[in-house]
Amino acid sequence: MRSYIFADTLKRALTYNGYKVRHVMNITDVGHMTSDADGGEDKVEKTARAEGRSPREVADFYTNLFLEDLRKLNVQMPDVLCRATDHIADMIALIEKILARGYAYVAQSGVYFDVEKYRGTNRVGRLSRQSLDEQYAGQRIEHAPDKKSPHDFALWVLNQPNHIMQWDSPWGRGYPGWHIECSAMAMKYLGETIDIHSGGIDHIPIHHENEIAQSESATGKPFVRYFVHHAFLVGAEGAKISKSAGQFPVLSDLQALGLHPLAFRLFCLGAKYRSELAFSLDAIRGAERNLVYLYNFASTVSDEETESDAEWVEPFEQRFHEAINNDLNTPQALAVALEMVAEAYRRNDRRIWRTLTRFDSVFGIGLEQIRAESRAPLPEEVTQLAEQRLEARRAKNYALSDALRAKLLSMGYAVEDTPEGYRIKRRWGAS
Ligand SMILES: [Zn+2]
Numbered sequence: 454m455r456s457y458i459f460a461d462t463l464k465r466a467l468t469y470n471g472y473k474v475r476h477v478m479n480i481t482d483v484g485h486m487t488s489d490a491d492g493g494e495d496k497v498e499k500t501a502r503a504e505g506r507s508p509r510e511v512a513d514f515y516t517n518l519f520l521e522d523l524r525k526l527n528v529q530m531p532d533v534l535c536r537a538t539d540h541i542a543d544m545i546a547l548i549e550k551i552l553a554r555g556y557a558y559v560a561q562s563g564v565y566f567d568v569e570k571y572r573g574t575n576r577v578g579r580l581s582r583q584s585l586d587e588q589y590a591g592q593r594i595e596h597a598p599d600k601k602s603p604h605d606f607a608l609w610v611l612n613q614p615n616h617i618m619q620w621d622s623p624w625g626r627g628y629p630g631w632h633i634e635c636s637a638m639a640m641k642y643l644g645e646t647i648d649i650h651s652g653g654i655d656h657i658p659i660h661h662e663n664e665i666a667q668s669e670s671a672t673g674k675p676f677v678r679y680f681v682h683h684a685f686l687v688g689a690e691g692a693k694i695s696k697s698a699g700q701f702p703v704l705s706d707l708q709a710l711g712l713h714p715l716a717f718r719l720f721c722l723g724a725k726y727r728s729e730l731a732f733s734l735d736a737i738r739g740a741e742r743n744l745v746y747l748y749n750f751a752s753t754v755s756d757e758e759t760e761s762d763a764e765w766v767e768p769f770e771q772r773f774h775e776a777i778n779n780d781l782n783t784p785q786a787l788a789v790a791l792e793m794v795a796e797a798y799r800r801n802d803r804r805i806w807r808t809l810t811r812f813d814s815v816f817g818i819g820l821e822q823i824r825a826e827s828r829a830p831l832p833e834e835v836t837q838l839a840e841q842r843l844e845a846r847r848a849k850n851y852a853l854s855d856a857l858r859a860k861l862l863s864m865g866y867a868v869e870d871t872p873e874g875y876r877i878k879r880r881w882g883a884s
Pocket residue numbers: 635660
């Protein structure tokens with residue numbers, strides 16, 4: 454999820470700067486092989502076989518889980534969410550264009566991009582700053598014997614009877630290569646030249662180089678103005694807490710530990726996107742303490758305090774602006790926000806709301822919502838449970854009273870006893 458939090462933060466930072474953003478995200482539900490260089494098995498089909506389901510069921514299942522996690526992390530939905538299997542015709546049309554311009558050829562095992570021909574354009578390795586030989590050195594490419602060069606990559610794969618998902622094409626039944634999917638969908642929704650393409654650093658040497666090669670060969674125009682690549686979340690500690698099948702934890706693993714999902718978002722923002730981030734439960738708990746600190750502030754800001762900001766806030770706004778626009782320095786921007794809230798407490802002047810919510814338009818931790826919730830009456834169910842608990846306590850039924858307290862806590866409400874009865878406070882996460 455670090456990848457999507459990063460892309461969302463980039464989008465939010467652009468919006469904060471007054472840009473209109475059209476965001477397209479694709480779901481690779483066919484053609485992404487276990488090796489980036491066309492080798493191995495289709496990832497979706499591999500899972501389908503292992504789980505005894507159809508590829509479509511697998512894709513739907515994981516797409517829904519994925520979208521649910523995006524919602525929990527306050528990731529704004531893209532303007533277009535497109536699935537590779539819905540765009541086979543666009544891929545075929547793009548391959549035909551590349552063939553017509555002479556940058557691809559049809560072989561027995563598939564339609565291949567002709568890397569040697571492209572080499573002549575001197576555009577190879579512009580992104581990775583590597584030569585073709587460097588790009589592919591040391592990589593095991595299980596290449597078909599009828600390819601002209603081992604560097605050629607598949608645009609359309611033919612004669613693979615074991616592959617479950619197949620479509621008709623001018624060259625016979627088969628399925629698209631992974632790289633062509635991205636080019637076809639990106640150009641369909643964003644035009645032949647797109648402004649920003651994001652992705653992980655692992656995609657620099659092969660996947661994105663190939664996207665550039667095939668797209669620019671088809672259009673003769675630059676494909677992408679800016680690539681923005683993020684580094685990975687790493688670390689052995691993650692594997693230890695993972696209850697899921699893979700060796701890395703998923704968001705629900707963190708929630709099972711009582712952690713607020715947005716603590717993970719804040720944890721990611723605590724590192725620069727270009728830096729590797731080590732998975733650490735302690736660090737995520739630390740991020741949650743910051744989240745709760747900001748939520749406590751948000752839930753107690755009065756209407757007068759939201760009207761206009763104090764003058765002393767301005768330097769903070771300036772520093773935040775500089776941090777965000779300095780290659781998305783979110784750790785620094787976060788530090789500025791926390792410092793500003795601390796200063797508001799110190800001065801006992803809480804007129805920082807407009808500035809703080811402007812910061813939050815980039816952080817995406819939902820401060821406006823927290824304030825709105827805190828001003829709304831308590832949910833009926835919460836009041837009822839609290840009343841039942843009070844009765845249980847008065848009847849000295851402490852087992853029931855404790856169970857009701859735990860139930861309320863699991864719903865995010867802490868009950869405190871007072872001489873008059875009780876008081877309810879909002880609680881977020883495990884902190
Ligand atoms: Zn891609």
